[in-house]
Amino acid sequence: METPLQTGEMEIRVRYAEVDAMGYLHHARYAVYFEMGRTELLRARGLRYRDLEAQGLFYVVARLDCRFRAPARYDDLLRLTTMTMRVTPVRVDHAYRLHHGDRLLAEASSTLVLVGRDGHPMRMPEALFDVLSAPPSGPAG
Numbered sequence: 228m229e230t231p232l233q234t235g236e237m238e239i240r241v242r243y244a245e246v247d248a249m250g251y252l253h254h255a256r257y258a259v260y261f262e263m264g265r266t267e268l269l270r271a272r273g274l275r276y277r278d279l280e281a282q283g284l285f286y287v288v289a290r291l292d293c294r295f296r297a298p299a300r301y302d303d304l305l306r307l308t309t310m311t312m313r314v315t316p317v318r319v320d321h322a323y324r325l326h327h328g329d330r331l332l333a334e335a336s337s338t339l340v341l342v343g344r345d346g347h348p349m350r351m352p353e354a355l356f357d358v359l360s361a362p363p364s365g366p367a368g
Contacts, residue, residue, distance in 0.1 A: 231310035231322070233363055235268045241303045252299035257333055258291060261323050264309030265339070268321075272358050284351065286319070286339040293335040303327050314360040316350040317341055 245256045266276055279285070299305055306326045313320040323335040343349045351359075 229312060231312055232314060232360060233268055233271070233311040234308060235264065235271055235310075236306060236308050237264060237267055239263065239305045239307055241299050241301055241305065243301050246301045250300055252301075252303075254293075254295065257293055257295075257325070257335065258288075260305075260307055260325065261291070261309070261321070261335060261337060264307045264323060265321060265337075268309055268311060272361075274355075274358065279355075282352075283344045284349075284355070285342050285344070287342055288337055289318070289340045290338040291335065292337075293333055295333050297327075297330055297332050299325075299327055299332050305332070311359070312336075314356065316356055317348055319359065 239260055241252050245252055247253045269276055269279075276286075304327070308324045308326075310322045311319060312322050317340060319339045319341075321337050321339070323333070323337075324331065325333040325335075340348050341351050
């Protein structure tokens with residue numbers, strides 16, 4: 228695997244409302260968890276998605292691939308690792324790994340495309356590109 232530009236980890240506890248009738252984490256929730264990971268990576272770079280939106284900058288998910296390996300259940304404490312793998316002036320690629328303890332539950336990747344208020348793809352401002360593409364500032368990345 229290539230070296231990520233940035234890596235972040237967070238814990239997520241599976242809530243009862245997130246499981247299906249069999250007691251497993253519903254597959255649609257994984258995408259929500261991945262979004263939480265991306266949002267926290269932005270925050271770690273000193274950015275808030277809401278501030279980007281206020282500037283007329285929006286990221287849309289152009290691609291999301293997920294490989295489910297094992298199920299999660301209600302009240303499991305999960306560890307999500309989110310990695311920024313590539314940044315270009317119009318897109319950001321992420322990779323994800325979701326664990327319960329040492330058990331890998333899911334691996335995923337996504338491509339986000341920057342669009343303006345009109346919904347058309349656009350180049351990100353140079354200052355934003357510089358922040359997102361900068362190498363990690365410390366050991367945690």
